Amino acid sequence: MEDFEYLQALMGGEELPERITEHRDIWVLTDSGKEGLKVVNQARVLAETLGARVQVVLIPGGPLAACPEDKPMDKGIETSDLIAAGADRVHVSSGDIVLNGDAETILNGLSIYLEEVKPEFVLCADDWWGRGVVPRLAQRLGAGLATRCLEVSINESDRTLVAVRPVYEGEYYEVMNFSPHWPQMVSLITAPLSQPYLDRYRAGETESFVLDSSVTSGVRTLGDAKPPDCPVPLSQAAIVVAGGAGLGETGFQKLDTLASRLGTALSAAGASPCRTDRCRQAQMAGAREAFELGWIERDQLVDITGHKIAPKLYLALGIYGDVMHSASIKDAKFVVAVHADPDAPIFALADLGIVANPVEVIDRLLSVL
Amino acid sequence: MLKVVVAIKQILNPSGFTVNRRREKIFVNREEYIINPADLNALEMALRLKDEYDNMEVMALGLGPARVDDALREAIGRGADSGVLISDPALADLKTDTAGAARLIAAALKKIDDVGLVLCGTSALDSGAGELPGRLAEVLGWSLLAEVYKIDEVDDETVNVSQRAVRLEAGLPAILTVPRYANQPRYIYGVRAINAYHEGKVVTWGLEDLGLVPDDLEPLIRLGGRRFPPERALGTRLEGSLEEAVDSLVAQLKANELI
Numbered sequence: 001m002e003d004f005e006y007l008q009a010l011m012g013g014e015e016l017p018e019r020i021t022e023h024r025d026i027w028v029l030t031d032s033g034k035e036g037l038k039v040v041n042q043a044r045v046l047a048e049t050l051g052a053r054v055q056v057v058l059i060p061g062g063p064l065a066a067c068p069e070d071k072p073m074d075k076g077i078e079t080s081d082l083i084a085a086g087a088d089r090v091h092v093s094s095g096d097i098v099l100n101g102d103a104e105t106i107l108n109g110l111s112i113y114l115e116e117v118k119p120e121f122v123l124c125a126d127d128w129w130g131r132g133v134v135p136r137l138a139q140r141l142g143a144g145l146a147t148r149c150l151e152v153s154i155n156e157s158d159r160t161l162v163a164v165r166p167v168y169e170g171e172y173y174e175v176m177n178f179s180p181h182w183p184q185m186v187s188l189i190t191a192p193l194s195q196p197y198l199d200r201y202r203a204g205e206t207e208s209f210v211l212d213s214s215v216t217s218g219v220r221t222l223g224d225a226k227p228p229d230c231p232v233p234l235s236q237a238a239i240v241v242a243g244g245a246g247l248g249e250t251g252f253q254k255l256d257t258l259a260s261r262l263g264t265a266l267s268a269a270g271a272s273p274c275r276t277d278r279c280r281q282a283q284m285a286g287a288r289e290a291f292e293l294g295w296i297e298r299d300q301l302v303d304i305t306g307h308k309i310a311p312k313l314y315l316a317l318g319i320y321g322d323v324m325h326s327a328s329i330k331d332a333k334f335v336v337a338v339h340a341d342p343d344a345p346i347f348a349l350a351d352l353g354i355v356a357n358p359v360e361v362i363d364r365l366l367s368v369l
Numbered sequence: 370m371l372k373v374v375v376a377i378k379q380i381l382n383p384s385g386f387t388v389n390r391r392r393e394k395i396f397v398n399r400e401e402y403i404i405n406p407a408d409l410n411a412l413e414m415a416l417r418l419k420d421e422y423d424n425m426e427v428m429a430l431g432l433g434p435a436r437v438d439d440a441l442r443e444a445i446g447r448g449a450d451s452g453v454l455i456s457d458p459a460l461a462d463l464k465t466d467t468a469g470a471a472r473l474i475a476a477a478l479k480k481i482d483d484v485g486l487v488l489c490g491t492s493a494l495d496s497g498a499g500e501l502p503g504r505l506a507e508v509l510g511w512s513l514l515a516e517v518y519k520i521d522e523v524d525d526e527t528v529n530v531s532q533r534a535v536r537l538e539a540g541l542p543a544i545l546t547v548p549r550y551a552n553q554p555r556y557i558y559g560v561r562a563i564n565a566y567h568e569g570k571v572v573t574w575g576l577e578d579l580g581l582v583p584d585d586l587e588p589l590i591r592l593g594g595r596r597f598p599p600e601r602a603l604g605t606r607l608e609g610s611l612e613e614a615v616d617s618l619v620a621q622l623k624a625n626e627l628i
Contacts, residue, residue: 104512132515135503139468144589147498164596167495171388172395174496177593184589218512220538225531239628262628298550305406305549313627330598334627336618351604352621354614364615369628 023182027119028056028087029110029133032077034195035125037085039188041196042152043123044086049154052120053088057113059106059211060092083204085196090204093211103132104217111140112212119183121161123152126187134187143183146176152186161186169304169327191235191310192331234300234307239263239282239315240332242302243358245289246318246339251359252286252295255317258362259284261369262313285309287319302328318358321346370424371485371525371541373415375449376474376505377431378405379440380495393597404440407490409554411547414520415488416448416555422523426450430477432470434461438571445569446562447555452571453477459576459583469586471504476579478509486528487544491516502546512539518551 026043030036036058043054058079079090093109110133114122122141124134126148138145146163150173155162160178163186167174178184234240241259243252263282286296288303302309304324310331317338319325326349329335337350338358347353354361385399404412412429419425429444431437432455441452455473463469478484492499506513519531529538530545576582607614622628 103515131499132503132513135467135500136507136513138500139471139504139507144466144468145500146590147500162593163590165496165498166598167497168383169494169497170598171383172390173596173598175593175596176590178590179588181589218540219514222529222536222538225534225536313622334622334625335604336622347606348603352618353604353606354611354618355606356611356614360611361615364611365619368615368619 021120021182023118023120025053025055025119026050026121026123027114027117028054029122029124030056030058030077030082031127032058032060033125033127034077035127035190036077037081037196037198038190038193039123039125040082040085040087042188042193043121046121046123046152046154047086047088049156050159054086055117055119056082056087056090057110058082058090058092079206080200081198083202083206084198084200086199086202088204090206092206092208094208103136104219105213105215106211107133107136107140108215109211109213111137113209114141114183120159122183122185124185124187125190127190131187134185138185141183141185142181143185144178144181145185145187146178147187149176149186149188150192152188160184169308170330171327234283234285234302235309237283237309237311239313240285240302240309240311241282241315241317242285242287242319243290243295243317244287244319245293246320247290247358247362249293249295251318251362252290254359254362254366255284255286258315258366258369261366287316287325288322304328316346316350317362319346320344321349370426371422371523372426372428372481372483373418373486373488374428374430374453374478374481374484375408375412375415375444376487376489376501377408377412377429377437377440377444378490378493379403379431379433379437380405380493383494388597390597390600393595395595402436402439404443405490405493405495407492407494407547407549409490410549410551411488411490411545412444412447412449413552413554414517414545414547415486417552418486418520418523419448428453428481430474430481431455432473438573441571442565442569443557443562445571446557446565448561450570452569453481454571454573455575455579456573457575460586463583463586464588464591465586466588466590467498467500468504468589471501471508472581472585473579474501474505475508476581477574480574480579485525485541486523487511487542489544489546491546491548499546502544506544509542509544512543513546514539514543515546516548517545518548520545 026047028040028043047054082090149163149165151164153162158180161184163176164173239262243255259282285300285302290296291301304327308328312333314332314335335350337346337353338361340357342355379402382401382403385401386397388395415427419427427449429441429449429452431441455477489502514530517530517532521529607617
């Protein structure tokens with residue numbers, strides 16, 4: 001089946017120029033996080049255009065490190081999931097490499113491995129360790145890089161990548177063209193992408209390799225600092241319930257209950273394997289005014305200066321919706337706004353709006369949910 | 370004397386332009402440039418080191434056209450000791466990318482000589498890429514400590530920092546990236562801002578000074594154009610009494626499998 005698709009892509013794509021480089025295939029770098037599947041799926045789309053294969057380097061770990069105290073957020077993805085999402089070959093690193101603050105060992109191992117296999121394109125998710133590793137990897141491989149991209153496609157005239165990345169927090173997008181020089185690397189923002197369909201009947205190969213860990217880093221870990229307050233970052237929460245000054249302090253305190261009520265419903269539906277309270281998928285947040293009034297921490301701030309989020313459901317309760325706020329929720333899939341002022345700009349962004357006193361709406365929601 | 374270099378990027382002030390998605394145009398109402406906000410946090414971290422230790426020298430390093438001089442003078446007004454501007458007419462035509470910028474800055478850091486710490490903002494507000502610190506670390510072969518929110522201790526040999534949930538130690542020289550939540554940048558005093566133009570020392574280095582030629586800086590990616598996100602369609606407002614509206618809201622959320 002694979003060979004057939006490969007041939008078909010080659011035959012169908014006659015206009016594609018010959019590869020003028022010895023670099024080949026699309027390589028995806030991922031940890032065990034679910035975001036990796038989305039990137040593999042994007043790579044699959046490119047592979048169909050190019051007639052190339054999708055190879056995945058899986059470094060187990062990741063979500064465990066993001067959730068230090070409680071139970072792991074989820075089991076993490078298996079090689080079979082990666083194949084089902086579109087990988088042709090999965091290279092699993094064996095050995096005890098821990099994804100922590102210091103990226104140097106992993107970086108060294110990866111760069112040695114990739115220099116050997118000569119990838120044509122390298123894709124990965126824009127998560128926090130990717131942010132530490134990818135620019136350095138690009139420099140080592142002499143690769144062009146576009147980070148934090150929304151879309152990636154192929155320029156069919158010269159087999160180079162075209163990446164679209166948001167600038168000024170998504171005010172507009174820049175289209176970046178790669179020069180004909182390989183490898184070419186892109187890191188993708190995965191939050192707006194949907195989880196791919198997993199085709200359990202897809203065939204693929206798995207092999208394990210040992211990541212070279214001979215180079216130890218110049219950075220030493222001394223111990224624990226104050227851990228981040230919120231193990232599931234706001235940017236990854238499925239539901240965000242945010243409040244603004246329109247709620248008043250007493251109304252604001254009810255937000256947390258509402259968030260956990262929605263989160264419990266989501267966990268019960270099987271959307272989130274982690275049921276510990278700290279890691280729940282519905283998070284409470286607030287707008288700028290709430291932060292200035294001291295009702296929330298900076299970790300919970302939804303604003304250009306705080307978090308830019310892309311939840312499935314965003315509830316804005318008593319938030320007027322200034323530009324700074326609107327810019328940070330642009331990628332939310334579904335926005336519900338409740339405000340007493342019918343002219344509040346937040347309604348322009350909302351899929352559903354209710355003009356009412358937000359505190360009464362919270363009370364009513366709590367009684368029905 | 371420990372030299373702390375703060376890399377500063379000058380960007381167009383986002384309050385000075387509006388984006389019209391329907392016409393797919395950017396209207397620049399006021400061409401005003403500011404220091405990238407995260408770089409101000411990096412500068413603040415450097416200035417706090419200067420407050421705490423006696424033997425610190427803080428230098429601001431900028432790259433770009435002559436107007437970047439203003440950003441460096443602002444940094445001096447805030448408390449930096451001097452500025453270095455990498456500027457060359459040849460760079461304007463070259464449209465160099467981050468890889469090229471990293472080479473330029475690395476060359477400047479070598480020329481400054483004996484640099485202990487380099488502080489950068491985690492990412493720029495305009496591109497949001499956060500690519501430079503990593504590339505810089507590779508060009509120089511120095512340690513990189515990303516998303517450092519606090520420098521716990523620094524001496525001539527090592528630096529101890531807090532990063533997310535761990536404390537790390539690295540030998541000098543090291544490159545640190547500073548996120549927006551690390552601190553609150555201090556205000557600039559008016560007199561010092563003016564004096565920065567009279568007394569501030571900013572040197573300008575071109576390609577020749579850094580021993581680079583334009584061929585070294587050939588870009589690997591180029592800006593191909595702009596695109597605009599679609600305008601959002603107007604949603605619906607739920608009418609009726611509060612109870613009816615909320616019930617209909619819950620029903621619609623359930624229908625869309627959102628809860």
